[in-house]
Amino acid sequence: MKSKILITLGLFFGVIAVAVGGYGFYLYKSVTDTAQEIHEPIERVTEKREVEVDVEQSEPISFLIAGVDSRGDDHEGRSDTIIVMTVNPDDRSVKMLSIPRDTRTEIEGRGLDKINHAYAFGGVELTMDTVEHFLDIPIDHYVSVNMEGFKGLIDALGGVQVENDFAFSQNGHRFEEGTLFLSGDEALAYSRMRYEDPRGDFGRNDRQRQIVEAVIQEGAQISSITRAGSILEEVGKSVRTDLDLDAMWKIQDKYRDARHHVEQMEISGVGTRINGIYYLEVPDEEVSRVSNELRVHLGLEVDESVTVAE
Incomplete structure (x- = not known):
């Protein structure tokens, strides 16, 4: 499936607002209320930047998208999608990089552990x-998505379309190879399968990323605008971000x-067991390769001894 995602939630809100200007004050208030509901600022300054990104000057920017596997509407749990x-x-x-949840890395105050912990x-x-710390790049903003609550958003959109590489079953659902149109419950099951996938978590990462992208794409379609109220309500339940509405509008305008042009990246490693626990060990040279590719994309200095993909 050719990927043409909108840039974070700013574009999601922007397209809705432009497409349904006739809704006037009602729509504006709905968007404003939802933006306030999902806004969860954090007190954090990245040590990887000397100065904050200037959005007005359209400087390269980075986001962390965390898919939290929790129950209900809360956002507590483990980030099974990073x-x-x-x-x-x-x-x-x-550029979009999926980091496998079992990746073994340093967690401040906790030592070496799985990154999703x-x-x-x-x-x-x-x-x-x-x-x-793992990638040696700055993370400027975040968007967290409650994957369980995401079902409601998908249903409010009327479902999402994905391209499935091979047939499999999960949680009572059968997914055939090819183009599929999924309900919220089906999409959640689709995104969670890994045991029938020869690529394990790498395959599941791809499916989870498919679902997140498909939701944002579908939200930008004119056919979804008549359901703007229910869509915004579900966004409020499922999404949290440090971006306020003003920042979203600026990102929508500038980026x-x-x-x-969206490029999917992967990072590879070797599975191992330590004290009976499975981890993915990523070699230093692989971390450096991925780090440099992202640093080039962000306009930052790189380790010239490491080959960077064009």
């Missing part, structure tokens, strides 16, 4: 710090053209 998204408006491109130990702030 996606780093960098946006470079100069070359109109986006950072969310359980210290929420989104510790997750951002851990990802920064939207980058959606036309």
